[in-house]
Amino acid sequence: MRGETLADIGIKEIAAKANVSIATVSYVLNGTRNVRPKTRERVLRVIEEMNYKPNNAAQSLKRKRTNTIGVIAEDVTVFNVPEIIDGINDCADKLDMHILLTNLRLDKRISRNFDQVDSYRSFAANAVSELLSKQVDGIIYIGIHPRDLTGLFDTYGKPIVYAYCYTQNDVSLQYNDEQASYDAMAHLVKQGHKRIAVITGMMDSIPSRLRFNGFYKAIMEYNLPFDPQLMKMGNWEAESGYRLTMELLELNEPPTAILAMNDVMAVGVLRAAAEVGVLIPRELSVIGFDNREFSEYLIPRISTMDLPLHEIGYQAMESLALLIKGEPIPNNPLPNCKLIERDSVAPPLRL
Amino acid sequence: MRGETLADIGIKEIAAKANVSIATVSYVLNGTRNVRPKTRERVLRVIEEMNYKPNNAAQSLKRKRTNTIGVIAEDVTVFNVPEIIDGINDCADKLDMHILLTNLRLDKRISRNFDQVDSYRSFAANAVSELLSKQVDGIIYIGIHPRDLTGLFDTYGKPIVYAYCYTQNDVSLQYNDEQASYDAMAHLVKQGHKRIAVITGMMDSIPSRLRFNGFYKAIMEYNLPFDPQLMKMGNWEAESGYRLTMELLELNEPPTAILAMNDVMAVGVLRAAAEVGVLIPRELSVIGFDNREFSEYLIPRISTMDLPLHEIGYQAMESLALLIKGEPIPNNPLPNCKLIERDSVAPPLRL
DNA sequence: CCCGATTATCTAAACCTTTAGATTTGCTTC
DNA sequence: GAAGCAAATCTAAAGGTTTAGATAATCGGG
Numbered sequence A, B: 001m002r003g004e005t006l007a008d009i010g011i012k013e014i015a016a017k018a019n020v021s022i023a024t025v026s027y028v029l030n031g032t033r034n035v036r037p038k039t040r041e042r043v044l045r046v047i048e049e050m051n052y053k054p055n056n057a058a059q060s061l062k063r064k065r066t067n068t069i070g071v072i073a074e075d076v077t078v079f080n081v082p083e084i085i086d087g088i089n090d091c092a093d094k095l096d097m098h099i100l101l102t103n104l105r106l107d108k109r110i111s112r113n114f115d116q117v118d119s120y121r122s123f124a125a126n127a128v129s130e131l132l133s134k135q136v137d138g139i140i141y142i143g144i145h146p147r148d149l150t151g152l153f154d155t156y157g158k159p160i161v162y163a164y165c166y167t168q169n170d171v172s173l174q175y176n177d178e179q180a181s182y183d184a185m186a187h188l189v190k191q192g193h194k195r196i197a198v199i200t201g202m203m204d205s206i207p208s209r210l211r212f213n214g215f216y217k218a219i220m221e222y223n224l225p226f227d228p229q230l231m232k233m234g235n236w237e238a239e240s241g242y243r244l245t246m247e248l249l250e251l252n253e254p255p256t257a258i259l260a261m262n263d264v265m266a267v268g269v270l271r272a273a274a275e276v277g278v279l280i281p282r283e284l285s286v287i288g289f290d291n292r293e294f295s296e297y298l299i300p301r302i303s304t305m306d307l308p309l310h311e312i313g314y315q316a317m318e319s320l321a322l323l324i325k326g327e328p329i330p331n332n333p334l335p336n337c338k339l340i341e342r343d344s345v346a347p348p349l350r351l
Numbered sequence C: 001c002c003c004g005a006t007t008a009t010c011t012a013a014a015c016c017t018t019t020a021g022a023t024t025t026g027c028t029t030c
Numbered sequence D: 001g002a003a004g005c006a007a008a009t010c011t012a013a014a015g016g017t018t019t020a021g022a023t024a025a026t027c028g029g030g
Helices: A011-018 A022-030 A037-050 A056-063 A081-095 A106-111 A116-133 A177-190 A206-221 A238-249 A263-276 A309-325 B011-018 B022-030 B037-050 B056-063 B081-095 B106-110 B116-133 B177-190 B206-221 B238-249 B263-276 B309-325
Strands: A068-073 A098-103 A138-142 A160-163 A171-173 A196-200 A231-233 A257-260 A285-289 A303-306 A338-340 B068-073 B098-103 B138-142 B160-163 B171-173 B196-200 B231-233 B257-260 B285-289 B303-306 B338-340
Touching (some): A068 A081, A068 A116, A098 B081, A116 A138, A160 A309, A177 A303, A238 A263, B068 B081, B068 B309, B160 B309, B177 B206, B177 B303, B177 B338, B238 B257, B238 B263
Parallel strands (some): A285 A303
Antiparallel strands (some): A098 B098, A303 A338
């Protein structure tokens, strides 16, 4: 910790010491005009010596660009958010952009609040407005529950990109939920399963609906028995996985495999199976969703669909950068989930 | 999305429209001088109408204070980091501070790199220097592996606070590891356990050593049998929990309870017990550390010590704010971990 | 060695605030 | 209604950069 403050040294000091004008130093720094190699060297040396770093506040003021984006997370402690931030950050680093993070702490704050819907909107709008006054060049909004947020925020012309939200008109990054669910089914079918049950999330949830589409498509395409008894509506919680598995196992003709729409409900499946004495995967196969870290600590370790969260974040940042530059964003295909094969899937006992 | 850009409206426009000087608007905004209620009203109304937000870049330039701190995380995807950030954010909100987040992605980047130690240092030093040029008022550094970082960074007079790191001279926030481990032991002793084994983390890890101290202290104070065979050195991974539990169960006089220094190794304990046919908690009690989210999805749900991560973050921000103001930071006691009682601890079979 | 054409460098304004210090306004008191 | 004083408001500089436009230096050719 030296005595001199970083801020004490300005471009003025550098100019003086290098015997050039302030402008020249600026040109060296930004490469905006030619400067003779000899002088460039000299300036650079002085900059190095004095450990000069341009004052970002002044730069932003003049440039009307901060190279900083705002990231609004509805809740950073929710499992998929840090990965998305990691992706954003990864890309931001490469683009020399910085991240101003706002954590809405939605879950925590809303539980203390009566009119939930409104307060959530005002929290978010507040965050947007604060970030704009911080002169961010754009905003990425990371929702924890995909839903439609179209036109929610007045960003006064600054671009906004949604990660893991579903909006109609704005730029919004998701992964291919339908395909993922279809792939999971394909995996089960390849093992020989025919009677495959599904435990969905809440049906007002968009991913839940999309995943169901994939399930349904697989049923049709693979010509599997279509049996409404095998379609159970869960609510994302372990308890619902447990309860619905119990129901499934009591069926006259129980399924040989269950597709749980998240790993947490898959835990419920495991519990129910253990309780009834059904062996997994020998007597019942299970496949989850999300590749939560605990999924490989369970006994048995469950197979699951890994979400391309890093990629979502990365692409969100990429798209935002394009929007900031005013360039059109290419129509990328949705990133796909990846099957993680572990120990909860095996061929059915009786073919 | 209106046509006018936020940045188009400056204090000048407000002043003109409200028929006052620029200075007066500034006084209204900051309350730095008296302004007649009538004019204040008028100015505020115009501000409201035109949706004016002060240009933060200009403010920072003049004030030489950005109300922004830098947060450097070694890796945001590591389990304890988001909670810490949440705590920082919670406090920052109250202090009207903003967070510039830098994610070093240490784990990911270092694996691709040869000279690990050096590159880690240069990544971190780089981040510090970038943040300083962004004019942050201070920095919080969140390490993922506690270790000594004293004097690592040249912050040119800006204060820096370490969260979840161990430094000697600088301000550094941890929780009371020793007490936590002691409390866990006390819990087991209260259930009647005497032969308690410990599976440690890597012994070059500071928390591991501190937790061992707590274990040892409990052994002494409760007058428990001191048996080196019951002290196993693990490496934080599930496999080591598994292997060492196997060793423990083969002892002539096996332990009735195991203290695992993290939940991941506790998973290993569960696996080993399941394999050998030892029932948990009837025949063997297990207590973990970290309260990882999976700890309540395991069968049985394991009891564990919850870490005060939110508080660590909150206090880190509090301390940093004091340092920024040049005030002394009070000597708070270390925050404590909290026992989460679940289903993996019961009284031993034979008293 | 000078001229013209390039190329390099400099001067000064602008970006949008904050804030001393100067000036004006509004009130009280005689 | 004027003097005196406090309160309100204004003027203008400053903060560190970028960037047109102006000026100075360099170079090649005759």
